[in-house]
Amino acid sequence: MLNNAEIQEYINTQPKYKGSEVAQVDSKSAIGASHLLYKRGSDKMIFIKIDETLVRAGDKKNKNIAPIQSVSEVAVFSFHAFSKAQFEKFALARQYTFTSDDGDTLVLKTWLSTVELLAVIPKKLNVEVIDHKWYEKIVGFRSKNPLKMTAAIVIYGGVLALLANWLLF
Incomplete structure (x- = not known):
């Protein structure tokens, strides 16, 4: 299993995703997605699935084998589709709930820090940080x-x- 630094390195080689940041994610709105791509100045949250190359133990020293077989987009959401966002911080993870005017919600759980995501989302989005005891x-x-x-x-x-x-x- 690849770590986020290895995935980030691969993403930066892809022209379509160049400059995007990577975060592991769990979301029922993007079933099958393993990671979230986001970028400053972009309105999109891109949920992707990463298919890793199966490498035998003896082949790991071979630098010609790419660690990632493919990246497929599972879902794409626009920050501007939402009017409200709630951030909840737990012991290990954070939960972000984005709500649109018509009541549609996008809930995602990740280890991405609130500061990083707040730097990306548009200022017009009403942000509420829920602080638990x-x-x-x-x-x-x-x-x-x-x-x-x-x-x-x-x-x-x-x-x-x-x-x-x-x-x-």
Whole structure:
């Protein structure tokens, strides 16, 4: 599996995508997409799927084998199609919800920082940053579901007990 730096290097060699930034993404609006391409001064969010070349262990030293077989566009959205955006920051990821005037939404989860995306989106877009309490960012407490919270406490407590046992003995 390629890392974002290797994917970014490949994207910069493609004339169609030159200058675009790459971020891993999960979105139900772009099923099958693995990455998001965005660029300053551009109105587009391009969701792509990357097909990696299968390379055998012995062939990895061969520099003539391209690590990416193909890049296909899964969906393209325009920032101007939306009137409102909400950003939620969790422990590991961020969730961005873009809403249009007619109620259509685009929800994407990524590790892309809010500062990077805010630099790209148009100023006319009404942006709301939702700040959660520190404990609402922890896995198990985000949904505020008592069952999930109890399970998280048991699991986190078990991990802490194992860690304390390992450190003390």
